[in-house]
Amino acid sequence: MTGTPLLSVENLAVSMRLPAGGQMQILTDVGFALDAGETLGVVGESGSGKSLLSLAIMGLLPGAATATGRIMFEGRDLLALDDDTLCSVRGKRVGMIFQEPMTALNPAMTVGDQIAEGLVWHEGLSWKVARAQAVELLDQVRIADARRRAQTYPHEMSGGQRQRVGIAMALALKPALMIADEPTTALDVTVQAEVLDILDDLRREYGMALILVSHDLGVIARMCARTVVMYAGRRMEEGPTRDVLTLPLNPYSRGLLRAVPKRRTDGGKLDTIPGSVPGFARLPPGCCFSDRCPERIADCQEAEPAWAIPTAGRGVRCIRAMQEFAR
Amino acid sequence: MIVLLLRRLSSLLLTLLAVSALIFIVMDVLPGDPAAIMLGTSASPDTLAALRHELGLDQPLIIRYALWLGGVVTGDLGNSYTYGVPVAGLIAERLAVTLPLALFAIVLSVAIAIPLGVASAARRNSAVDYAAAFVSQLFIAVPGFWVGLLLVLVFSVSLGWMPSGGFPGWHGGFGSSLGALLLPAIALALPQAGVLTRVTRSAVLEVLNDDFVRTARAKGLPRRAALWRHAVPNALVPVVTILGLQFTFLIAGAVLVENVFNLPGLGRLAFQALTQRDIIVMQDVVLFFAALVIIMNFIVDLSYLYLDPRLRGRSR
Numbered sequence: 001m002t003g004t005p006l007l008s009v010e011n012l013a014v015s016m017r018l019p020a021g022g023q024m025q026i027l028t029d030v031g032f033a034l035d036a037g038e039t040l041g042v043v044g045e046s047g048s049g050k051s052l053l054s055l056a057i058m059g060l061l062p063g064a065a066t067a068t069g070r071i072m073f074e075g076r077d078l079l080a081l082d083d084d085t086l087c088s089v090r091g092k093r094v095g096m097i098f099q100e101p102m103t104a105l106n107p108a109m110t111v112g113d114q115i116a117e118g119l120v121w122h123e124g125l126s127w128k129v130a131r132a133q134a135v136e137l138l139d140q141v142r143i144a145d146a147r148r149r150a151q152t153y154p155h156e157m158s159g160g161q162r163q164r165v166g167i168a169m170a171l172a173l174k175p176a177l178m179i180a181d182e183p184t185t186a187l188d189v190t191v192q193a194e195v196l197d198i199l200d201d202l203r204r205e206y207g208m209a210l211i212l213v214s215h216d217l218g219v220i221a222r223m224c225a226r227t228v229v230m231y232a233g234r235r236m237e238e239g240p241t242r243d244v245l246t247l248p249l250n251p252y253s254r255g256l257l258r259a260v261p262k263r264r265t266d267g268g269k270l271d272t273i274p275g276s277v278p279g280f281a282r283l284p285p286g287c288c289f290s291d292r293c294p295e296r297i298a299d300c301q302e303a304e305p306a307w308a309i310p311t312a313g314r315g316v317r318c319i320r321a322m323q324e325f326a327r
Numbered sequence: 328m329i330v331l332l333l334r335r336l337s338s339l340l341l342t343l344l345a346v347s348a349l350i351f352i353v354m355d356v357l358p359g360d361p362a363a364i365m366l367g368t369s370a371s372p373d374t375l376a377a378l379r380h381e382l383g384l385d386q387p388l389i390i391r392y393a394l395w396l397g398g399v400v401t402g403d404l405g406n407s408y409t410y411g412v413p414v415a416g417l418i419a420e421r422l423a424v425t426l427p428l429a430l431f432a433i434v435l436s437v438a439i440a441i442p443l444g445v446a447s448a449a450r451r452n453s454a455v456d457y458a459a460a461f462v463s464q465l466f467i468a469v470p471g472f473w474v475g476l477l478l479v480l481v482f483s484v485s486l487g488w489m490p491s492g493g494f495p496g497w498h499g500g501f502g503s504s505l506g507a508l509l510l511p512a513i514a515l516a517l518p519q520a521g522v523l524t525r526v527t528r529s530a531v532l533e534v535l536n537d538d539f540v541r542t543a544r545a546k547g548l549p550r551r552a553a554l555w556r557h558a559v560p561n562a563l564v565p566v567v568t569i570l571g572l573q574f575t576f577l578i579a580g581a582v583l584v585e586n587v588f589n590l591p592g593l594g595r596l597a598f599q600a601l602t603q604r605d606i607i608v609m610q611d612v613v614l615f616f617a618a619l620v621i622i623m624n625f626i627v628d629l630s631y632l633y634l635d636p637r638l639r640g641r642s643r
């Protein structure tokens with residue numbers, strides 16, 4: 001890494017105000033850095049706080065959430081900016097693709113106008129010019145007959161097409177950073193591959209950095225150079241995707257990997273991680289994974305393990321992993 | 328789309344036909360013989376019979392209904408028993424007061440309710456929201472004609488700013504006519520605005536949680552733009568539905584408010600016709616009101632197609 005990274009998340013913590021009163025911390029000590037053009041996968045089970053992380057970077061946390069720490073992006077701390085200034089970053093420098101293509105588009109506006117809107121807003125283009133650019137963008141996300149399709153409404157499109165519209169919207173202003181939150185989870189497998197291809201091609205073409213949030217290790221492996229594994233709002237492990245997938249340090253990452261379905265000839269049963277992600281109110285003492293961890297020792301529940309860097313380019317939160325590394 | 332329109336149009340006509348039959352039967356059962364009322368108690372049975380024959384009242388119900396309906400279809404609404412002039416002319420003359428009054432009231436009610444409802448949804452549980460809730464509750468609780476009396480007391484009797492009633496007629500100047508309609512329109516609009524504010528608030532609140540509003544924010548739109556460009560248009564279907572329903576109440580309310588403000592409108596015409604047993608005028612005016620309401624519902628249905636593109640797809 002040379003100079004300052006494009007995005008550097010430091011010590012990010014997000015807590016939610018509960019309706020019954022009191023606060024509940026969801027994200028704890030999240031941190032990573034991303035250079036221009038780099039790709040980072042964020043992987044974890046549902047409820048691990050992945051989506052909240054992407055919303056925090058966008059500055060679109062729900063009203064009940066408060067974030068502390070720093071999110072440095074292009075030299076500014078996004079957490080310290082007021083909403084007006086954030087509006088000039090959102091959509092223009094950071095684009096976001098959402099999970100649900102069915103609900104993420106406005107049902108009462110043509111897709112062309114929804115894409116053009118960002119251009120009108122940020123660049124001050126006339127609607128006529130912006131609409132023409134929207135057609136080009138639709139073409140870039142490989143929607144056939146883009147000129148006609150630009151005038152259709154979201155309900156007239158398939159899920160895959162809608163998600164491509166979502167990509168076109170996020171791409172409109174050629175942002176330096178693209179955040180994709182489970183972009184293909186709601187899609188059929190064949191459509192998934194196509195949408196990922198488009199996303200990857202466009203990212204390369206425009207040299208955009210990408211944060212891809214997914215529970216799907218396959219998607220992450222295909223798209224991202226580096227990977228962060230999250231659990232219960234904490235990063236459990238980080239490193240080059242290949243290393244994390246082949247030599248996982250954290251027992252949680254190993255569990256995730258074992259739970260990926262593979263072609264088997266012996267009819268073996270799919271491994272699972274026993275139990276489910278505990279609610280944030282019912283985390284065990286010490287390590288947040290200690291109640292489900294097959295490799296737990298007594299020390300694991302003594303204190304929360306710190307984030308540690310066993311070797312350059314890798315990070316892990318696990319005392320067992322560090323012990324093993326020391327040997 | 329065309330098929331849908333034709334289907335709605337034919338059901339509109341059928342409804343009107345049913346309504347006309349209902350109106351005719353109700354008027355027929357209504358006690359009081361128009362001929363007897365016109366001639367007074369001292370009339371001889373012969374003159375009475377002659378007048379009944381002249382008015383066509385001695386014919387069977389079904390014939391009278393057919394004659395009336397035939398007239399209505401060809402634009403001949405008959406002659407008023409008391410005024411002796413064509414009812415169509417009477418309605419047209421009175422409509423020039425009631426229709427502007429109703430439109431004025433609708434415009435006022437929308438102009439109050441939409442900004443207030445949207446603002447209280449956008450700042451839920453804030454002072455604005457509580458104030459809007461209080462005001463709209465107040466508007467709903469207080470009947471329109473009473474608001475009218477109050478407005479007359481304050482602005483006409485005490486302050487002398489506004490006429491207390493009456494209508495100069497449109498030929499007497501646009502400004503003064505509109506001025507004469509202002510207080511009655513406010514009296515009609517406030518209760519409507521109260522209901523509409525609440526409907527708008529809850530509709531916008533529901534849409535604000537939708538994903539596409541967050542998408543709009545992710546594009547870089549400020550809260551305000553995301554609210555007005557994305558949330559509000561998607562919240563309008565329930566608002567327009569209520570607006571259409573309110574039109575019915577507006578017409579019913581016009582009868583009272585026109586009497587309070589002494590406005591020569593359709594409501595007063597209907598009221599006078601009722602007291603004078605001018606049955607033909609009653610029939611025509613009530614049918615006209617019914618037609619207005621049914622047509623309004625038709626327009627509301629059409630507006631759904633405009634507001635929600637998804638409905639257009641389904642009708643194809």
